[in-house]
Amino acid sequence: MTTYQPAIHFKDVRYSIDGKPILGPITGSFPAGRITTLVGPSGAGKTTVLKLCNGLLSPDSGEILVQGHPVESMEPTALRRKVGMALQDAPMVSGSVYDNLALPLRLQKKELSEADAVSWLEDVGLSSEYLHKKATELSGGQRQKVSIARTLVNRSDILLMDEITSALDRGSRREIESLVTRINEKYGTSIIWITHNLEQAISIGDYTWVLIAGELVETGESRILEDPTDERVRRFVKGELK
Amino acid sequence: MxxxxxxxxxxxxxxxxxxxxxxxxxxxxxxxxxxxxxxxxxxxxxxxxxxxxxxDSYIYILLMIALMIFAAVHNASKKGKAIPGIIWKITVTIIAVEVLTQGILLGFGIVPATAQYIIPISGMVVGNSMVLSILFLNRFTSEMDAHRNRTELILSLGGTPKQAVHSQLTDAIKASTIPTIESQKTMGLVQLPGMMSGQIIAGADPVQAVQFQLLILFLLLTTAVVSSILLGFLSYPSLFNERMQMIRQTNE
The missing domain is CATH 1.10.287 (Helix Hairpins)
Structure with a gap:
C-alpha cells in the first residue's frame, strides 16, 4: 500500500454526548492531496468525524493533528478557514448568490470583487448570470455548487463534504463528482467526503474510511470496498447494515 | 369609594x-x-x-424595589432555561434598566425623589423589563433552534459566535420591542393607558395626566429596547464554549 502524508491525523480520539459514547477510540489518517471517502451506516459517527476535523466539536480525549499541528493549538476561526466544510443541505444566507459567495470574506471584514465572484462561480460550472440570482431560487444541484464555491473562497487546504450529493439526481451528482475531482487536481486540496453511495466512494475516492457504530472498522485504498475482509464491512457493503 | x-x-x-x-x-x-x-x-x-x-425611608423604598425585581426575575427566568446562567443575566438586565431610568428621572429632577414617584414608576419599569425579557427569550430561543444550520454555516466558514448569531439576535430584539413601539402609535386613539385613566378617575387634571403618561411611554421605550439588547448580548455568549462551538450539539 502506498504511504501518504497525512492532512489530518486522529490519535485515540473519543467523543461522547452526555456520557453516551458516539465515537472511538479512533486512530487513522486522511492523506494529503487525496480524496478520502467516509462511508458507513447511518448513525456511525461520520458527521461527528467531520466536525471534529474543523473544530465544530472537540474530542473528549485523544489528539487530532491538522497538517501536523494539534487542533487545540489553532485559533478556531483560522482552523475552520484552513479546513473548510460544505454542509449536507447547503444552507444559504438570505440574499443573492453573490452575498453567499462574499460571506466568508465579509466574516473577515473584507470584500469579494464581482470579478472574483464570477471566477469562483465559473470554477464550479455556473455562469456569471447566476451571480445576482436569489439564493432561494437555486435548484438543489446549483445550491450545492454555490455552497462548494463559497467554501473555496476561503482557499482551504482541506475540504470536508457532508453527503453533498445525497439529495441530487444522477445528472447533478455526476457534475458535483467531477467538480470535486477537478478541485482536488487543480488546487491539490485534500478532500474528505461522506457518502452513502458506495459506487461513488469507489469511483471517485482514492482512499476510504469505513465507520460502523462509532468504530473505524477499515481504512485503505477505495478498492477495499470491492472485496472487504472484515465481516461487518462485508455486511455493510452488501446493504445489510443501514 | x-x-x-x-x-x-x-x-x-x-x-x-x-x-x-x-x-x-x-x-x-x-x-x-x-x-x-x-x-x-x-x-x-x-x-x-x-x-x-x-x-419616608429610602431603605424601605429599596426593599420594595428589590422585592419587585426578585419576583420579576423569578417569573422571566422560567422562559430561558435553555440558556445557562439565565437568572443572573435577567437580574443584571432588570437592575441595569431600573438604575438607568431612575438615574435619568431623579438625576435631572424630572420627578421628585419620593416613594410616591419612585415605587410606582419602578413597578412599571421592572414589570415591562420582565415582559420584554420573556418576549425576547421566547423569540431568541426559537430563532436559534430554527436557524441552527445558519449558525453552524457561519461558524464553519470561520465566523465568530457573534457573527453566527447576529441575525437571530437582531430579529429577536426587533420582534420583542415592536409591540411596545406599535402600541404607542395607537395610544389615546384605541385605548386610554391605565395609569392615565386612573389619574383622571382619581380627579387629576387630564392634561397633567397626559404629561405623566407621556413620561411613562417614553420611559417604557427605553426600558423595552435596553432590556432586549442587554439581555441579548448577555445571553448569546453562553450558547458557545471557548472553542467557539455551539453548546447542545446534535449529531447525525
Whole structure:
C-alpha cells in the first residue's frame, strides 16, 4: 500500500454526548492531496468525524493533528478557514448568490470583487448570470455548487463534504463528482467526503474510511470496498447494515 | 369609594362565574382563585405602600424595589432555561434598566425623589423589563433552534459566535420591542393607558395626566429596547464554549 502524508491525523480520539459514547477510540489518517471517502451506516459517527476535523466539536480525549499541528493549538476561526466544510443541505444566507459567495470574506471584514465572484462561480460550472440570482431560487444541484464555491473562497487546504450529493439526481451528482475531482487536481486540496453511495466512494475516492457504530472498522485504498475482509464491512457493503 | 360600592364591584366577578356555570366552561375555580388572590395581593401592596410612604425611608423604598425585581426575575427566568446562567443575566438586565431610568428621572429632577414617584414608576419599569425579557427569550430561543444550520454555516466558514448569531439576535430584539413601539402609535386613539385613566378617575387634571403618561411611554421605550439588547448580548455568549462551538450539539 502506498504511504501518504497525512492532512489530518486522529490519535485515540473519543467523543461522547452526555456520557453516551458516539465515537472511538479512533486512530487513522486522511492523506494529503487525496480524496478520502467516509462511508458507513447511518448513525456511525461520520458527521461527528467531520466536525471534529474543523473544530465544530472537540474530542473528549485523544489528539487530532491538522497538517501536523494539534487542533487545540489553532485559533478556531483560522482552523475552520484552513479546513473548510460544505454542509449536507447547503444552507444559504438570505440574499443573492453573490452575498453567499462574499460571506466568508465579509466574516473577515473584507470584500469579494464581482470579478472574483464570477471566477469562483465559473470554477464550479455556473455562469456569471447566476451571480445576482436569489439564493432561494437555486435548484438543489446549483445550491450545492454555490455552497462548494463559497467554501473555496476561503482557499482551504482541506475540504470536508457532508453527503453533498445525497439529495441530487444522477445528472447533478455526476457534475458535483467531477467538480470535486477537478478541485482536488487543480488546487491539490485534500478532500474528505461522506457518502452513502458506495459506487461513488469507489469511483471517485482514492482512499476510504469505513465507520460502523462509532468504530473505524477499515481504512485503505477505495478498492477495499470491492472485496472487504472484515465481516461487518462485508455486511455493510452488501446493504445489510443501514 | 365606599365599602358598599367596593362590594358591588364583585358583580363583575359573579357575571363570569354565572356564565361559566351555565355554559360549562369550567372557569369557576380559576376565576375564584384569581379574585381572591387579587384582593389579598392588592390590599397587601396597598397597605405596604401606605407604610412605606408614611415612613419616608429610602431603605424601605429599596426593599420594595428589590422585592419587585426578585419576583420579576423569578417569573422571566422560567422562559430561558435553555440558556445557562439565565437568572443572573435577567437580574443584571432588570437592575441595569431600573438604575438607568431612575438615574435619568431623579438625576435631572424630572420627578421628585419620593416613594410616591419612585415605587410606582419602578413597578412599571421592572414589570415591562420582565415582559420584554420573556418576549425576547421566547423569540431568541426559537430563532436559534430554527436557524441552527445558519449558525453552524457561519461558524464553519470561520465566523465568530457573534457573527453566527447576529441575525437571530437582531430579529429577536426587533420582534420583542415592536409591540411596545406599535402600541404607542395607537395610544389615546384605541385605548386610554391605565395609569392615565386612573389619574383622571382619581380627579387629576387630564392634561397633567397626559404629561405623566407621556413620561411613562417614553420611559417604557427605553426600558423595552435596553432590556432586549442587554439581555441579548448577555445571553448569546453562553450558547458557545471557548472553542467557539455551539453548546447542545446534535449529531447525525
Amino acid at each position: 365606599s365599602p358598599i360600592a367596593l362590594s358591588l364591584t364583585l358583580i363583575f366577578v359573579l357575571i363570569p362565574l354565572f356564565l361559566s356555570r351555565t355554559l360549562n366552561l369550567g372557569l369557576e375555580k380559576d376565576t375564584v382563585i384569581a379574585t381572591v388572590r387579587s384582593i389579598i395581593q392588592l390590599f397587601a401592596v396597598g397597605y405596604i405602600l401606605k407604610f412605606v410612604f408614611d415612613s
